[in-house]
Amino acid sequence: MTDRLRALLQSVKSGEVDIDGAMGRLEGFPFEDLGFAHVDHHRALRKGFPEVIFCPGKTVDQVVSIALRLVEHGSLLATRVSPDQAAALLEAVPEADYNQTGRTVAYKHQDATSPLAKGQILVLSAGTSDLPVAEEAATTADIMGNKVDRIFDVGVAGIHRLLAYRERLADASVLIVVAGMEGALPSVVGGLVDVPVIAVPTSVGYGASFGGLAALLGMLNTCSAGVTVVNIDNGFGAGYAASLINSVKSQ
Secondary structure, three states: OOHHHHHHHHHHHHHHOOEEEEEEEOOOOOOOEOOOOOOEOOHHHHHHOOOEOOOOOHHHHHHHHHHHHHHHOEEEEEEEEOHHHHHHHHOOOOOOOOOOOOOOOEEEOOOOOOOOOOOOOEEEEHHHHEEEEHHHHHHHHHOOOOOEEEEOOOHHHHHHHOOHHHHHHOOOOOOEEEOOOOOOHHHHHOOOOOOOOOEEOOOOOOOHHHHHHHHHHHHHOOOOOOEEEEEOOOHHHHHHHHHHHHHHHOO
C-alpha cells in the first residue's frame, strides 16, 4: 500500500497523472463503505499490514466482498474460515493459499515489496490437538513477511522431545508457544531461551480445563521471565505480536 501510494504521488509530480485522476484513485481512502462493512484501507499505512478478516458471523458473500476490496489494494489474510467461505475465497482469489488446519486464507499482493524481517519466528505446539491455533499463528507471521519455523507435539508429557530441538530454539528471535491442558510448555521454553516468548493457551483439555481458562491462568502465573500471554485460542494475535517484535529486532 505504501509503495503504491508513493508511486501515485510520483506520477502526479511528474505529470503522468492529473489531479482528477489521482482523486479518482484515492476515492477509497481512508475507508470504503460496503454497506455492511467499512473496509479500512489505511490500516497498512498505520500498522504495516492490511485489515484482517475475522470470518465467523459473516456470510460467504460478505467475506468475499471484503476480500476482493482488500486484494485490490494489497495482501489478504482471512482467519477462522469455514469450508464454504474458503471455497468461495479460492474461487474469487485463485492465487490465495488455504491452510485447512489453521483455517486461514492468505494472499500476498504481487506489488508487495516489504523486506523480510531478518529474524526467525518459531512456533511450538504442546500437542497435535493444538495445531489449528499454532497454524493460525504461523500463517499470520508468514504473510506478514517473517521467516517461520514450526515444531509440533513437544509438550511436557515427553519433555525429551522438546530438548532434542535446543539448537532451533536458540536460533529463533521470537517464540510462539501454543498449549492447552495445564499450559505448562511456555514456562519450560521461557526458562531455556533469552528472547521473547508469546504464550497461547488453547481450549484443548478435559472438564477442569474450563475451555482453556486453566491454561491461561497457568501461563499468566509463569515464573519464567520474558513470557507474555495472549487470549485463549488467539493464534492470530500471537502471530501479529511476534511479527511486530521481530520487525523491531531486525531494524
